[in-house]
Amino acid sequence: MTRIKDLREYLHALDELGDLKVIKREVSADLEAAAITRLAYERGLPAPLFDRVTGAAPGFRLFGAPAGLSSVQGKPWARVALSLGLPLDLTPEQLVEKLIATCGATPVPPVAVSREAAPCKQNVLLGDEASLDRFPVPKVHQEDGGPYPGTWGVIIARTPDGRWTNWSIARIMMIDGKHMTGMVVPPQHIGQVWQEWADIGNPVPFALVQGGHPAISCVGGMPFPDAEVDESGFIGALLGEPLEVVTCETSDLQVPASAEIVIEGHLSVGRDAIEGPFGEMHGYMSADTSAQPIYSIEAITYRDDPIWPIVPEGRPVDECHTISMPGLSAAALKELRSAGLPVTMVWLPTYAANHWLVITVPQNWRERLPGIDSAEFTRRIDEILRSTRAGQMMPRAFVLDDDIDPFNDQELIWALATRVHPVKRVKVSEGWATPLHTCFTPEEKVAGRGPLVIHDGLLPAPGEGRLAHSSFAGAYPGDLQKRVLEANDWGLSQ
Known part of the structure; x- marks a missing residue:
């Protein structure tokens, strides 16, 4: 991959990807450029480059959505990847x-x-x-x-x-x-x-x-x-x-x-x-x-x-989510691993706007922590998590088995709906409440303190009531799955 040296080379690379829209008509810096940029975020459009800005000297330009999600099919994180010198098919x-x-x-x-x-x-x-x-x-x-x-x-x-x-x-x-x-x-x-x-x-x-x-x-x-x-x-x-x-x-x-x-x-x-x-x-x-x-x-x-x-x-997803959330996730995951806890991944789902944090753990965690039940495991995670900036900022955290991909919003919503008890298996503590968290009351925001909860969404141990997935991957024999995939009746890319 060619190394990007500055913003101009970056814009050229975006243009080659088909992820840049040069707007040549005159656009005002007073709300109009921002409104066009918001539309680009919300409809998954290429990043806008404004060539003519009202009242500005010729040549002065604005550039919107510099690290938003990409419009390139199959490469949603391409702008972030290109910015950081990483492969364009980068996953979160x-x-x-x-x-x-x-x-x-x-x-x-x-x-x-x-x-x-x-x-x-x-x-x-x-x-x-x-x-x-x-x-x-x-x-x-x-x-x-x-x-x-x-x-x-x-x-x-x-x-x-x-x-x-x-x-x-x-x-x-x-x-x-x-x-x-x-x-x-x-x-x-x-x-x-x-x-x-x-x-x-x-x-x-x-x-x-x-x-x-x-x-x-x-x-x-x-x-x-x-x-x-x-x-x-x-x-x-x-x-x-x-x-x-x-x-x-x-x-x-x-x-x-x-x-x-x-x-x-x-x-x-x-x-x-x-x-x-x-x-x-x-x-x-x-x-x-x-x-x-x-x-x-x-x-x-x-x-x-x-x-x-x-x-x-504003409303997800923009740079406040594509950039801050991977950083917070990495910081929390680093601390949990440093504490010796078996944790697969930490992720702040982008559409949750910095209000949720998801921790996934390997399904053999009981073997790695003998004698520890899910309540104690969740308590230990919470103890470390709340010492991190991410943990101090997240009103809700969820601990799930890593049969769920936390980056797949469909899987995540299904797991949160079906594995998290409405009122039980939850630990409540007190932490930082900020005006950026709209779920808190006005009184909590003024005080700067509010409830932080962590939900134990872990499945029972095998043989103790754990249900199999009724999905393509979970409800059919492996040889049948292979035969169906090889037949490729829809002509899907493999």
């Missing part, structure tokens, strides 16, 4: 395992290049000229508090002592041409970095990166690898080669040299602006606002004819 299970393996690999740090070799330095705006007013900053939902420069842009920030440089995504709203605000909360990595600067009373140097290698935003949007692991080295290990970076104009932070647009400045340590509301990953428009720090813009650098990626997140 392979993605989760790849993330875990990369977390255990030696990081490949980025390499610095000269300003002359960095496309992101083709245009440099400083001082008063460094304003968002010249860019087509998108407004992505009708009820949003303003345009949102940060929906797929990666924030780069470093702890005051320099030990950790974090690349992550958190939503950012435009206040005016020189100022932005955004969600900066302690569970997020940007919130952890910000708190260390707030503790010493100094503003945080930051860079907001739009575009570049498509892996940058994918990894930046994953709550994985673990805290205090530099994403730049993780991306290098994932791709098998280092990213090229260049030093900022206003700080010693290093940013991807192939970025389309880099916005630089300082983030205040006070909470001086009102951010929101914003339509979020749960699929509902929230009315919530909150006091957040202010990003003051001091420099903007960009490529000729820059491309601004946008993610109008």
Whole structure:
């Protein structure tokens, strides 16, 4: 597979796959581009590239659904795969395992290049000229508090002592041409970095990166690898080669040299602006606002004819589900395996909008844990799970035998309906409740605490009431299945 170097090569590859739609008519950045992108998500259409944006200088473009599910038949995860340098027929299970393996690999740090070799330095705006007013900053939902420069842009920030440089995504709203605000909360990595600067009373140097290698935003949007692991080295290990970076104009932070647009400045340590509301990953428009720090813009650098990626997140499936859910799944699976528990897979079903988590276990788990019943096994899983970010965030978790494929929504719905008791075999604890989880009451969201449940959906042991599947694979002899498949009466691809 040809290595993708930047967003432009990625767009070319999508075009060759038939998964890119170039929209040549003039489109407004005020809701219209986002509306077209939402339609593409919901109808499984190619990713839209907007060639002409109302009010923007010729050449300025917007790009929607950069890592949504693909329109390519039989390759729904092709955009994610192409972004991460993986085979186009990637399955979510392979993605989760790849993330875990990369977390255990030696990081490949980025390499610095000269300003002359960095496309992101083709245009440099400083001082008063460094304003968002010249860019087509998108407004992505009708009820949003303003345009949102940060929906797929990666924030780069470093702890005051320099030990950790974090690349992550958190939503950012435009206040005016020189100022932005955004969600900066302690569970997020940007919130952890910000708190260390707030503790010493100094503003945080930051860079907001739009575009570049498509892996940058994918990894930046994953709550994985673990805290205090530099994403730049993780991306290098994932791709098998280092990213090229260049030093900022206003700080010693290093940013991807192939970025389309880099916005630089300082983030205040006070909470001086009102951010929101914003339509979020749960699929509902929230009315919530909150006091957040202010990003003051001091420099903007960009490529000729820059491309601004946008993610109008909402009802599944979009990047908030294709990216964050594999990351959370990998983090939880890694911890459960590290604890020595026999677990086959962990998956956050994309259509559950970050509200469900499914754990599958091998059907011989009783042999591997002699003397342990399903209630105790589920309790042990829950104990480890709730120590992870994924476990702390998921209102509902389900433990199932691995005769069920958690990535197959048809199988999963059948198993949850037929194996999970309405009220029994469930453990209830208390954990984190957030406004992003619409199932909680207003009082629970304000308190930040709510019930977390885990359901024991494990089948009885063989010979103790376990029922066979009345399916093609489960209700007919193996030799008959083989004969039917070989006959191939429908001419199906084998």
